[in-house]
Amino acid sequence: MEFQEQHRGRGERWRMRRAVNLLVFQLLFLRQSDAQIRYSIPEELRTGSLVGNVAQDLGLDLKRLRSGRARIVTGENIQYTELKADKGTLVVNERIDREQLCGDVMPCSFTFEILLEKPMELHPVTIEVLDVNDNAPTFQNTHLELEISESATLGSRFVLESADDADVGPNGLQNYILTPNDNFVLKQHVNPDGSKYAEMVLQKPLDREQQPHLSLKLLAVDGGNPQKSGTVNINVKILDANDNAPVFNQSVYKATVIENVPKGTYVVAVNASDIDSDSNGQVTYSFSKSKAGITDVFDIDEATGKIYVTKEIDFEKDKKIEFRVEAKDHGGLTDSSKVEIEVIDVNDNAPVINVMSFTSPVAEDSPAGTTIGIINVKDLDSGENGQVRCTVEGGVPFKIKSNVRNYYALITDAALDRESLSECNITVVASDTGSPPLSTKKTFNLKVSDVNDNAPVFPRKFYTALIAENNSPGVSILSVNAKDPDENQNARVSYILQESEIGGSPVSEHVSVNAETGVVHAVRSFDYEQIKELVFTVKAQDGGSPPLSSNVTVKIMIQDQNDNPPQVLYPVQTGGSVVAEMVPRSADVGYLVTKVVAVDVDSGQNAWLSYKLQKATDRALFEVGSQNGEIRTIRQVSDKDAVKQRLSVIVEDNGQPSRSATVIVNVAVADSFPEVLSEFSDFPHDKEYNDNLTFYLVLALAVVSFLFITCLVVIISVKIYRWRQSRILYHSSLPVIPYYPPRYSDTLGTTGTLQHVYNYEVCRTTDSRKSDCKFGRGGSQNVLIMDPSCSGTMQRIQNEKSILDEPDSPLEVGLLIYLSFET
Numbered sequence: 001m002e003f004q005e006q007h008r009g010r011g012e013r014w015r016m017r018r019a020v021n022l023l024v025f026q027l028l029f030l031r032q033s034d035a036q037i038r039y040s041i042p043e044e045l046r047t048g049s050l051v052g053n054v055a056q057d058l059g060l061d062l063k064r065l066r067s068g069r070a071r072i073v074t075g076e077n078i079q080y081t082e083l084k085a086d087k088g089t090l091v092v093n094e095r096i097d098r099e100q101l102c103g104d105v106m107p108c109s110f111t112f113e114i115l116l117e118k119p120m121e122l123h124p125v126t127i128e129v130l131d132v133n134d135n136a137p138t139f140q141n142t143h144l145e146l147e148i149s150e151s152a153t154l155g156s157r158f159v160l161e162s163a164d165d166a167d168v169g170p171n172g173l174q175n176y177i178l179t180p181n182d183n184f185v186l187k188q189h190v191n192p193d194g195s196k197y198a199e200m201v202l203q204k205p206l207d208r209e210q211q212p213h214l215s216l217k218l219l220a221v222d223g224g225n226p227q228k229s230g231t232v233n234i235n236v237k238i239l240d241a242n243d244n245a246p247v248f249n250q251s252v253y254k255a256t257v258i259e260n261v262p263k264g265t266y267v268v269a270v271n272a273s274d275i276d277s278d279s280n281g282q283v284t285y286s287f288s289k290s291k292a293g294i295t296d297v298f299d300i301d302e303a304t305g306k307i308y309v310t311k312e313i314d315f316e317k318d319k320k321i322e323f324r325v326e327a328k329d330h331g332g333l334t335d336s337s338k339v340e341i342e343v344i345d346v347n348d349n350a351p352v353i354n355v356m357s358f359t360s361p362v363a364e365d366s367p368a369g370t371t372i373g374i375i376n377v378k379d380l381d382s383g384e385n386g387q388v389r390c391t392v393e394g395g396v397p398f399k400i401k402s403n404v405r406n407y408y409a410l411i412t413d414a415a416l417d418r419e420s421l422s423e424c425n426i427t428v429v430a431s432d433t434g435s436p437p438l439s440t441k442k443t444f445n446l447k448v449s450d451v452n453d454n455a456p457v458f459p460r461k462f463y464t465a466l467i468a469e470n471n472s473p474g475v476s477i478l479s480v481n482a483k484d485p486d487e488n489q490n491a492r493v494s495y496i497l498q499e500s501e502i503g504g505s506p507v508s509e510h511v512s513v514n515a516e517t518g519v520v521h522a523v524r525s526f527d528y529e530q531i532k533e534l535v536f537t538v539k540a541q542d543g544g545s546p547p548l549s550s551n552v553t554v555k556i557m558i559q560d561q562n563d564n565p566p567q568v569l570y571p572v573q574t575g576g577s578v579v580a581e582m583v584p585r586s587a588d589v590g591y592l593v594t595k596v597v598a599v600d601v602d603s604g605q606n607a608w609l610s611y612k613l614q615k616a617t618d619r620a621l622f623e624v625g626s627q628n629g630e631i632r633t634i635r636q637v638s639d640k641d642a643v644k645q646r647l648s649v650i651v652e653d654n655g656q657p658s659r660s661a662t663v664i665v666n667v668a669v670a671d672s673f674p675e676v677l678s679e680f681s682d683f684p685h686d687k688e689y690n691d692n693l694t695f696y697l698v699l700a701l702a703v704v705s706f707l708f709i710t711c712l713v714v715i716i717s718v719k720i721y722r723w724r725q726s727r728i729l730y731h732s733s734l735p736v737i738p739y740y741p742p743r744y745s746d747t748l749g750t751t752g753t754l755q756h757v758y759n760y761e762v763c764r765t766t767d768s769r770k771s772d773c774k775f776g777r778g779g780s781q782n783v784l785i786m787d788p789s790c791s792g793t794m795q796r797i798q799n800e801k802s803i804l805d806e807p808d809s810p811l812e813v814g815l816l817i818y819l820s821f822e823t
Contacts, residue, residue, distance in 0.1 A: 047093065047094065053089050108131070138163060159199050244281075248270065255267050267341060270285060348381070355442070360444075377408065389433070422448055469526050490544040510526075562657070570597040592631075595630045610653075
């Protein structure tokens with residue numbers, strides 16, 4: 001009974017202290033709560049049963065509950081209730097047993113807080129648990145043996161075993177009932193703590209000879225509805241006469257014991273004396289049955305009355321223990337006394353850290369002083385043993401701040417950088433001031449969330465690559481790669497080709513960049529002769545908001561391939577006429593006949609040209625310079641050498657594989673043009689005409705004819721005095737075809753081998769071999785142009801300063817234009 005009172009008083013003091021701490025915490029640390037609510041519910045409600053509408057009672061809307069991440073915080077291990085934030089209701093989460101929660105303390109309640117963030121609010125909620133009659137009164141023993149002397153005086157009292165009912169109030173133990181008998185009546189008493197016990201009072205003397213045994217039943221009933229009860233059988237053995245009962249020398253025994261003392265530790269000794277002699281004067285000691293459970297903690301020596309500890313005593317559970325001891329002689333007479341034991345506290349409880357709130361992850365751009373968690377630290381010890389201090393272990397950028405006793409805020413002490421510290425274990429150490437001090441560690445795993453504060457970075461400032469020309473479209477050239485130290489979407493890099501122009505066209509017509517991989521592809525086939533290199537910019541952009549980016553310059557150099565054959569510039573190959581180089585028969589060894597001039601648009605060794613004599617009418621007469629393409633005589637020209645010499649020269653580059661071009665050089669070995677004409681009349685003439693060329697020539701002839709007639713009418717009307725001369729020229733059937741062979745200039749700066757001072761046109765008939773031709777002799781070598789397509793008699797060979805160069809009249813100009821197109 002005394003133990004229950006002690007337990008109830010300790011619980012009330014603890015709740016009062018907790019309420020005071022909570023109030024101070026609300027005033028100093030949190031936003032002041034608008035209301036404190038209290039609900040009353042019966043015990044043993046089913047899980048999910050409604051306790052109350054928190055949102056309505058606190059005047060909060062459901063949006064505030066959700067945005068504030070409303071949750072229940074409690075320092076207990078078991079959370080009996082659950083907050084439905086989406087409905088704003090409080091429901092039962094765990095089975096609530098009032099007897100397990102509060103014991104015999106009334107009223108029974110537990111308190112927790114509803115925590116909201118942004119801003120932080122703390123609303124205390126108290127749940128009062130109402131008792132229901134779910135426990136029947138029970139006795140510790142089902143059978144009780146009593147030995148009573150027959151000489152017991154009327155009014156003698158015999159304390160009976162007390163029943164224990166876990167329920168309280170009306171549902172608790174209300175009454176004891178003893179089966180009717182002649183010798184005893186039942187007296188009920190109430191202890192200061194409210195518990196009840198019963199005594200049998202002797203109202204009629206006992207007679208062992210008539211009735212040596214009595215069998216009784218003691219019934220304990222509660223006040224519940226329906227009513228519950230418990231029963232114990234009492235067997236009374238009547239002993240022989242013993243007219244003196246033992247008597248304790250003290251009504252109350254007091255002692256102290258340190259908590260957690262080992263088993264068998266001596267506490268106190270009680271003493272009772274009996275003036276009877278022999279066996280009737282021998283006293284035995286035992287614990288009174290009025291206090292259940294005391295035998296689990298202490299043991300008493302039946303003979304000496306010494307009390308020992310049989311179980312570790314916890315100051316936090318029992319600060320003071322009270323019970324009664326009983327002294328009984330062999331005659332069955334008893335006496336009882338009270339024992340009070342005070343428990344002395346030692347520092348045996350380490351502080352307990354309860355996490356009220358913890359936020360993870362936290363953004364890396366959070367300023368210093370940002371609160372990431374709230375903890376509550378408790379120490380069940382008392383005095384200095386219960387005083388707690390809290391620190392953060394290690395060199396981490398966090399610290400503990402406390403404004404209210406037992407409540408601490410975990411805040412950032414410096415700016416965070418996820419790239420250097422993406423995850424951190426924060427160890428909070430709570431230690432008391434006892435001797436020796438005890439401590440507890442709690443580790444928080446904090447993740448730092450990423451903020452897009454880093455742009456992608458290329459490992460190089462400049463990328464270069466080579467690609468051979470004539471590549472296949474779509475081939476990959478190189479890959480650019482940028483790294484972003486951020487994570488997730490902020491680190492996802494996309495590659496973008498910056499707009500620019502290369503050779504007047506957009507860069508996108510030349511290359512493309514894969515947005516995901518950064519691989520640069522060729523959009524088309526490159527030609528080294530058109531583009532030597534590509535220089536453009538690639539941008540790497542991350543997926544953050546706003547996105548960050550960086551640029552890199554890419555240079556792609558195109559490598560030349562031997563894809564172009566040499567091109568012969570001189571001598572010019574014509575389809576309708578034959579060009580011949582004249583060599584006098586008096587030419588000496590090494591005489592320069594002509595020079596084959598060729599170029600190759602490739603570069604490097606692909607453009608190095610070499611010249612070879614492939615075929616010749618007389619290979620012993622001519623040679624070709626392998627490097628310069630000069631055709632020279634290698635022996636003295638004789639009269640036996642044929643006039644008509646045909647040389648086939650091949651021009652070859654130095655590529656792999658090499659490419660080549662062939663040119664035909666006609667050489668006339670003669671001292672005069674008549675000799676040349678007689679030999680070169682048999683050259684075949686290509687009779688194949690391109691249909692398209694013929695069409696355009698006919699069209700051009702029609703246009704020129706129209707223009708000519710128009711001009712002719714004008715000229716006739718203006719210049720009548722030249723009509724006859726114009727008419728003669730108009731009806732002439734001898735066409736005069738102007739021909740201007742190209743002049744050749746040596747690349748080394750020397751004048752070509754054949755300087756053309758005079759240009760000649762010769763038109764011959766089939767029998768013109770028998771005719772004589774007279775030529776004006778220039779001051780240097782000549783080039784003879786033979787056109788076998790001409791018909792009629794050769795009309796003239798005239799000087800460059802002829803009428804063709806300087807016409808005297810518009811009529812002559814018209815005639816020249818007409819004759820040119822007729823050709």
